[in-house]
Amino acid sequence: MAINLQKGQRISLEKSSGAKLLNICVGVNWGAIEKKGFFGTKKEPVDLDASCAIYDENKTNIDTVSFRQLKSNDQAIRHSGDDLTGDLNGDDGLDNEVITVDFSKLNPKTNYVAFFINSFRGQDFKDIPFASIRIYEGTPTRVTEVFAKYDIANEKAFEGAVSMVLGVFYKKNGEWKFNAIGNPTTDRKLEETIKTIQQNFL
Structure with missing residues (x-):
């Protein structure tokens, strides 16, 4: 059973069997905006x-994976590529962009792996009918088992926001854990969100 995450919830990357999750996919799914006209x-x-910023234990940004750079320098993190539209015909249940992480291959200096999204055209999150993030085992095209998921759109609190910090994987006592954040920010650019995460969410 997948965990339905709440904002601020922290979880260990451990399956019900007790085995540790070392290879995960973080998928982001969203819908197109409906505009009523004549x-x-x-x-x-x-x-x-969808992007991913990597930080060391001093909270220094050491790498970033996004539509501009689809692989991390250590090859442990990969991006599926840029989706320019969202689901035009309603929720198809598939992720529009997927970032995969192999924790066993991460640069040893890595202490935080933060996920965030930016609205490229400046479209307001409150107008997006649905958006969700899920963490699962599998590949970008095949879901083996969904580990955790949460919804991140269509809330009045998101009005005016065009970027959002989704969550942060962090290393504690040698083990990886996840903090579900789901906080909108006023940042307009990817580089600004990387700094916002560094200052407020690590």
Whole structure:
């Protein structure tokens, strides 16, 4: 059974069998905005960019994976590529962008792996009908087992926000854990969100 995460919840990357999760996929799924007009409802494509920032124990940003750089320097983190539209025909249950992490291959200096999304065209999160993040075992095209998931869209609190910190994997006593954040920020650019995470969420 997948854990339905709440904001601020922290979990260990451990399956019900007690085995540790070492290879995970973080998938982000979102929908296109519906605009009502004289001639019915029109779908407006939404270009969200899922990214991942890597920090050392001193909270220094040592690498970033995004649509601009699809692999981390240590090859442990990979991005599936840029989705420019979101789900135009309603939720298809599939992730629009997936970032995979192999914790066993991470640069030993890595202490935090933070996930965030930016709205490339500046579309407001409160207008996006649905968006969710899920952590699962498998590949970008095949889900073996969903470990945890949570919804991150369509809330009044998100009004005016065009970027969001999804969550942070962090190392504690040699083990990886996950902190579900789901906080909107006022950042307009990817580089600004990397700094916001560094200052507020590690």
